[in-house]
Amino acid sequence: xxxRKTSWFSTIHTLALVFLGSIxxxxxxxxxxxxxxxxxxxNILHDGDTVSGNFVVMDHDIFWSxxxxxxxxxxxxPDGVLMYALKDTxxxxxxxxxxxSGIYNFCFKNPSSTPETVxxxxxxxxxxxxxxxxxxxxxxxVQVKIAELREALEAIISEQxxxxxxxxxxxxxxxxxxxxxxxxxxxxxxLFASTSILQxxxxxxxxxxxxxxxxx
Amino acid sequence: xxxxxxxxxxxxxxxxxxxxxxHAVWLTLPPTGTKCVSEEIQNNVVVxxxxxxxxDDHSHNPTLGxxxxxxxxxxxxxxENATDxxxxxxxxxxxxxxxxxxxxxxxxxxxxxxxxxxxxxGIAAKxxxxxxxxxxIEGVELELKxxxxxxxxxxxxxxxxxxxxxEMRIVSEKTNGRVAWFSIMxxxxxxxxxxxxxxxxxRYFQKKKLI
Numbered sequence: 326x327x328x329r330k331t332s333w334f335s336t337i338h339t340l341a342l343v344f345l346g347s348i349x350x351x352x353x354x355x356x357x358x359x360x361x362x363x364x365x366x367x368n369i370l371h372d373g374d375t376v377s378g379n380f381v382v383m384d385h386d387i388f389w390s391x392x393x394x395x396x397x398x399x400x401x402x403p404d405g406v407l408m409y410a411l412k413d414t415x416x417x418x419x420x421x422x423x424x425x426s427g428i429y430n431f432c433f434k435n436p437s438s439t440p441e442t443v444x445x446x447x448x449x450x451x452x453x454x455x456x457x458x459x460x461x462x463x464x465x466x467v468q469v470k471i472a473e474l475r476e477a478l479e480a481i482i483s484e485q486x487x488x489x490x491x492x493x494x495x496x497x498x499x500x501x502x503x504x505x506x507x508x509x510x511x512x513x514x515x516l517f518a519s520t521s522i523l524q525x526x527x528x529x530x531x532x533x534x535x536x537x538x539x540x541x
Numbered sequence: 542x543x544x545x546x547x548x549x550x551x552x553x554x555x556x557x558x559x560x561x562x563x564h565a566v567w568l569t570l571p572p573t574g575t576k577c578v579s580e581e582i583q584n585n586v587v588v589x590x591x592x593x594x595x596x597d598d599h600s601h602n603p604t605l606g607x608x609x610x611x612x613x614x615x616x617x618x619x620x621e622n623a624t625d626x627x628x629x630x631x632x633x634x635x636x637x638x639x640x641x642x643x644x645x646x647x648x649x650x651x652x653x654x655x656x657x658x659x660x661x662x663g664i665a666a667k668x669x670x671x672x673x674x675x676x677x678i679e680g681v682e683l684e685l686k687x688x689x690x691x692x693x694x695x696x697x698x699x700x701x702x703x704x705x706x707x708e709m710r711i712v713s714e715k716t717n718g719r720v721a722w723f724s725i726m727x728x729x730x731x732x733x734x735x736x737x738x739x740x741x742x743x744r745y746f747q748k749k750k751l752i
Contacts, residue, residue: 355566355578355660356637366567366655428567442579447566471684478691485698492705493581499709503716510723514730521734525741532749 354486356383356444359396363443364432371451372425375476376400376408377483380433380445381416381490383497396441397434403427416494418487423449444490448483450476565591565659570605570644572653577641582662583701584635589666591659592642593625596652603654606645612636621645629666664694 395413452472609618618628746752
């Protein structure tokens with residue numbers, strides 16, 4: 326009877342560990358097209374979780390890109406309390422500690438009239454602590470250390486996603502520059518040649534006989 | 542031992558619920574129109590996604606239309622009139638993968654419909670339960686295996702970023718060379734065209750006996 330009980334407890338213990346492991350969440354990286362205001366929500370299961378993430382605005386071909394005002398980002402808790410706010414930015418990271426569990430809203434607002442594409446990544450990290458356990462079970466320090474290590478690795482992955490998104494934006498700018506250089510210089514040559522041909526034709530007409538006759 | 546079969550499935554069920562809702566993003570669909578999310582994914586990456594339609598109030602059950610397209614235009618998943626579903630594929634092309642959702646059928650009152658989308662790519666889409674079962678590992682060893690997977694994913698990401706940076710460097714240097722070359726050529730064309738103009742007009746006036 327005792328052996329059966331201990332083996333049952335060990336199975337529950339293993340399952341609890343697996344449960345813990347699956348609770349340490351990953352994030353989701355997506356791009357949405359932002360016309361005026363877009364909101365994304367995420368369900369945060371435990372209070373005390375660290376919510377971190379980043380977003381990058383991929384510009385659609387803005388002509389004079391130096392004046393682009395950037396977008397506004399807000400993160401609100403289920404109660405409506407503003408947890409994080411960023412203004413006039415074209416890409417940034419954010420991090421805050423969730424004070425309560427529930428559905429958090431992450432909203433982007435576009436002040437300009439042109440639609441933008443925003444690539445965002447939200448990660449919810451949970452480190453197990455004493456509160457989630459029954460009285461007779463205790464927290465394994467190895468599990469806590471593994472959770473912290475996992476969170477550190479997730480932070481690196483989050484930075485990498487940010488770098489990837491920034492690199493994609495840089496690539497768009499580079500491609501746009503290459504296209505503009507080729508298009509505008511060829512147009513410039515064609516306009517040059519046609520302007521001088523038109524000039525010559527006009528001067529010829531000024532000196533032509535019919536013109537001279539009519540002036541007299 | 543007798544009450545174990547009743548208690549355990551409930552616990553496992555809770556475990557499943559928690560591990561699947563953990564990573565999801567909620568989108569709000571407007572009553573009309575489509576909402577699309579996209580991600581730029583490399584070649585040969587596993588993508589796993591799960592979506593559930595949730596109405597804002599519980600009066601009616603909304604149905605969704607879903608369409609997932611690859612960067613070259615192939616439709617990978619197309620479903621109308623669904624409340625939930627999932628799709629999985631391995632990417633054959635590198636590029637922007639688009640998943641579009643719209644509200645299908647009648648939507649009285651024009652209420653917003655929320656979609657719970659669980660989109661996972663690469664290492665996050667890996668089925669750790671089957672790995673644990675196949676290799677018969679559990680507990681700390683499984684956690685460390687997950688960490689090893691995460692480290693490998695980081696390494697692959699770095700290699701990808703390096704190759705992208707190399708490509709971008711090539712394009713930048715080409716553009717740099719082109720700017721110099723085209724500007725000098727522009728000056729050359731300017732001089733050539735004006736020289737031709739002058740030569741032609743001089744010949745014309747000489748013909749007209751004006752000079």
